Amino acid sequence: MLLRAQDNPFYRLITLPIPEGIVLEGGGLTTLPSGDIALVTRHGDAWIVENPYMEGNQPPHYRRFASGLHEPLGLAWHDGTLWVTQRGELTRLWDKNGDGRADFYESVYRWPLTGNYHEYSYGPAVGPDGQLYVTANVGFFNPEWWRGQSEVPWRGWTLRISPSGEMEPYAAGMRSPNGYGFIDGEFFYADNQGDWMGSGGLVHLEKGDFAGHPASLRWAEHPQSPLQITQADIFAQVDPQLTPEGAPPFKPENDPDGAVLPLYELARELPGVKTPAVWLPHGVLGISTGQFLADTTEGAFGPFAGQVFVSDQGQSKISRIFLEKVDGVYQGASFGFFDGFASGAMRLSWGRDGSLFVAQTNRGWGSTGREPFALQRLVWTGKIPFEIQAVRAMPDGFELSFTRPVDKGTAADPASYALSSFIYKYHPVYGSPAVNLEEGQVRYAEVSRDGLKVRLVVDGLREGYIHELRAEGVRDYTDGQPPLHPTAYYTLNRRPQGDTLAIPAGARAAHHHHPAPAEAAPAPVPTPRPRPAGQLAKNQTTLPAHWTEGPDLTIRLSTKPGLQFDVQDMTVEAGTRIRLIFNNPDDMPHNFLLLRPGQADKVGKAALALGVKGMAMDYVPEMDEVLYHSKLLQPATNQTIYLEAPSEPGVYPYVCTYPGHYVSMRGVLRVK
Structure with a gap:
């Protein structure tokens, strides 16, 4: 919520x-x-x-x-x-x-x-x-x-x-x-x-x-x-991927198929390396x-x-x-x-x-x-929100403390929880997608007598990893509401030793499929409709075959410091065939999304809701409101895409949906 x-x-x-x-x-x-x-x-x-x-x-x-x-x-x-x-x-x-x-x-x-x-x-x-x-x-x-x-x-x-x-x-x-x-x-x-x-x-x-x-x-x-x-x-x-002496500057890029070395593995090899708490x-x-x-x-x-x-x-x-x-x-x-x-x-x-x-x-x-x-x-204000107050690691799972008593029926149901884990690469590239994603399972949930704690027995604990624990099915005892922030991200640097919790015979077990990690379950978005033959893909990176005479117009668009596009207002005729050369000379990643009129806030918020999945998706949510888009460009990179101006006149916004950018990094394409 x-x-x-x-x-x-x-x-x-x-x-x-x-x-x-x-x-x-x-x-x-x-x-x-x-x-x-x-x-x-x-x-x-x-x-x-x-x-x-x-x-x-x-x-x-x-x-x-x-x-x-x-x-x-x-x-x-x-x-x-x-x-x-x-x-x-x-x-x-x-x-x-x-x-x-x-x-x-x-x-x-x-x-x-x-x-x-x-x-x-x-x-x-x-x-x-x-x-x-x-x-x-x-x-x-x-x-x-x-x-x-x-x-x-x-x-x-x-x-x-x-x-x-x-x-x-x-x-x-x-x-x-x-x-x-x-x-x-x-x-x-x-x-x-x-x-x-x-x-x-x-x-x-x-x-x-x-x-x-x-x-x-x-x-x-x-x-x-x-x-x-x-x-x-x-x-x-x-490998620091340094530019060889005498060669032109070489910028490291993420290799999706390359080996993954998280920082915690380096810390095991080199004492003195400190990973985040x-x-x-x-x-x-x-x-x-x-x-x-x-x-x-x-x-x-x-x-x-x-x-x-x-x-x-x-x-x-x-x-x-x-x-x-x-x-x-x-x-x-x-x-x-x-x-x-x-x-x-x-x-x-x-x-x-x-x-x-x-x-x-x-x-x-x-x-x-x-x-x-x-x-x-x-x-x-003096009012106590219903929140997960704390998450403590246990030998076989986690103990959740709540700020107010839980509804014991929902809190004791393993299906009220979802667990997954992931980590980041340690490499010379700017940032990292979430990698090594694995789903875990909440096998058993035991609620304390006062309703303020829940002990979870889980499968899938991994030392060194971030564990996304979602408690969206748990309800407040008083008003039946879910936690205000139902997701916790627990960094498990050490797995505690000690006694595990005995699961009673006949205890309820989870019977659900855990979704991939996200901050919270985003609102459902419509499944994109198939595009008719001859219609361009949303990320069309090659000259369309039916453009036998090439594009009608070439537009060069760049980013600039302060979360801005260098061109923020463009006008074209309806149906114009456009080659867009999008360049990112900034020192942080950016993308370009052309949207239906009035949809900038909706799409920007949907991109935020992608959570840890976002980078792998270039922070482009799958929704009909997105007409065309680039990939997520790392600093000092570019991409050429091909698009057709909409057939209906109007003001079509374009935005960057890298987290936090959509509010200010905008422009408009005016179609006549």
Whole structure:
């Protein structure tokens, strides 16, 4: 069940008004001891927002605290002052004369930059010992601009810095580590899909760990490096597909028939490789991971105390994670939580009342939320949603905890559940489809006396894999409704040891066929009608035989940064035979779909509902509303397709349906 933000009875979304002239593109956010909040913007300003709770029905007051910062993407309050991470520096902001404005910018520690656009830096996260942790992106350089590189120390690393400015490299293998922070005193980071990164995820990092992206290993043998892994170790296991010396640039592409090496298998061969504690399936629980934050509100934010909330900039949403330790290793389940923020959900901070502030931005990155920036506050209404509260691994299956008692009849029926598992490739290609998909079976379900827990005995557990567990058939005891978010994605890094559950004789067994993985069962879509002889295929890549005189018109269409087509309005005559050359010079995947009039939102949402199946389907849903489409183009690739303009005049939208793109990446074909 997907609730619109304005219709959610459990959490209320409040938008803070922003005065005209203030461009509040949130790069960092923290709550001050007074309860006010501090925020840094990508334009380089630091603001103090007073009365962010709008008490007394009064608007918040914005006070500029600092300016001239270099694209800061993190902020923390520590030891009586604000600390901010700029692109190349950890800076402490002092207000020494007490006038409410920073008058001394202390350079705590600087690291080198090349000037590359992608060399973002994030943080700091303040550790229990008072040390400050900063994470750094890799860069992307011509001519192989698709390959993340670490041209200067310490791109792709986490750095641990003392308040006095002493730095030690802590861990490596990051690509775009936008998420950073501490959970129960342990350091975690969150990355985004890209080269060498099949999907986003939450990773527990200890000193000397390697998280997967090999560019950072350029500095593995530096005297300060704590790593025991080198690039040669990685490339001995996985072909990096580097361009041969003297040859034209060669961009790696996914080989659907090639060997599959998941990251967890590499970790078995190379100690020190760290896999995600919890994967966030790409396109399902986000596309561009932002900040994560442990719930320390002791119940003021609802029935999820101690769990972790993760923002997603691209899909303008927040997901939820339940963590546990098995044999000393973190693992757990990820769930949907809240959709519908105004812009890209970037940074999170708890308010003094247990509400959640969300700083947002989408300039250059795009988001499903259409506003260029926003500051919003999410407040629990006091009503408890019916949700899967937690999923715990058991020797023979899983134990589900619910926020409210279940209907025991539906919860005890194995047919109320579906189980499947999958994983991602570890390779130098941008992202990965879900691979090695297998269906499991729920053999038995035992409900606790209070109706708050269900123990499942299953077949098909696989260590190292993501297990999609759907509980769509379970109903709430009180009102008969299904869980608000009925799907959990459990990352099984370790299978627990211990006693298994004895299945009583005559117990109900499942008698259903499990569907392939998806975020939720999408609404039925019509089966496409067969096309008459001579009618073009939806993805026609060869010149149609009956076009004896060739196309009437050639159109060249490209993507450009900021989730846009370079041409957004075209006019043709009805029936025009078109050769469309679609080029993707952007740094992320895109596709092209020509649709029936007025169907852009419907098709975009259907593409999102494809879930983990989406990449294998090029994020093109099978529905009559789609007239023609390209395949999903990876960066620096192109495809030529042939299409005929519809015979009926009208305005036909074209969109990119890669997750989160359809809201803003659009154009129209006007047929006369």
